[in-house]
Amino acid sequence: MTHVQDGGPAYWRVAIVEDHRLQRLRTEELVGRQPGLRVVRSCETLDELMAWMAGGSPQSLPHVVVLDLVVDRGRDADPAVVERLVRSGMRVLVLSAMASVPLVRAMIRAGVTGFVGKRDTEEDIVAALWAVLRRRQWITPELASVMAGDAQRPRLSDQEERALVLYASGLTLDAVAVALGVKRDTVKKYLERVKTKYADVGRPVRTKIDLNREAIRDGLMTASTVENDRR
Known part of the structure; x- marks a missing residue:
């Protein structure tokens, strides 16, 4: 049985990009437990997701991509690719260790509005996912403090x-x-x-x-x- 969430579709389609298998499986499980959400694709890299999407119909494409930024055995997520996804109307939630502040900044410029860390609680991850689906911003306090850590750098929204x-x-x-x-x-x-x-x-x-x-x-x-x- 599916559920309508806030006037949205019968269920929201979610894609997961995560190169660590255990983390990917756990994220699949976490998302799959949420009423109104369905995992339609789970893969190791953004390149794999884009290749799969190229052959899909609009009705099969995800509404939101849960994206890890840094890949151990391949290319890190490309901000230019993410920007194309955002401009097409797709939501992107970054779920990452946030090891690279410059890469996070590049993702902000690409239009990503949701950032949650792998050390955050599962409740926060779910809340961040729903916030992004409702086109609201979500950023963890830890990341916000890192981004604004330089006293000589203005704190911009x-x-x-x-x-x-x-x-x-x-x-x-x-x-x-x-x-x-x-x-x-x-x-x-x-x-x-x-x-x-x-x-x-x-x-x-x-x-x-x-x-x-x-x-x-x-x-x-x-x-x-x-x-x-x-x-």
Whole structure:
């Protein structure tokens, strides 16, 4: 018997990407116990998932991907691939040891809104999964503290950081608004908050060039990001 959750489908389709077999099986079991959720694919790497999805029908594709970032015996999860999934309307929940803060930052820029650690409780993992399905943000306090650990780095929200990176990469306000799915005036508010927060930590920024410089300094983007976005 299936259940309707908050006006959603009869059941939510879930894919799991995890290269450690015991962790993958446990995640399958955890998800499978939740009314309204069904595991439709479980595999070791994101590349395997993408290959399977290429031959699937829209009715078989997952609504959400539970994704480990770091793979011991293959390529780590590619933020560009994750961004394509997000832009297609798929939700992504990162379930990872969060060993690489730069990779986590790249996933935030890719549009992932849910991050939960492997040391978190199973209750938190389930709560994070439902939050992502309902298009809400979820980030563990441990990861948030790591991301904001530098006193000289302003504490930006996910949307502020994404607006900063997109705008500093060379996009117009209108293009950033489209990418974020918000109004142009909202993007301007995000960027004004970014400038204020940088000023508050003694790093004033006024122009797009200033924003680009500070974003590179903080590891939010690289110099190559601008070149790639111009292609």
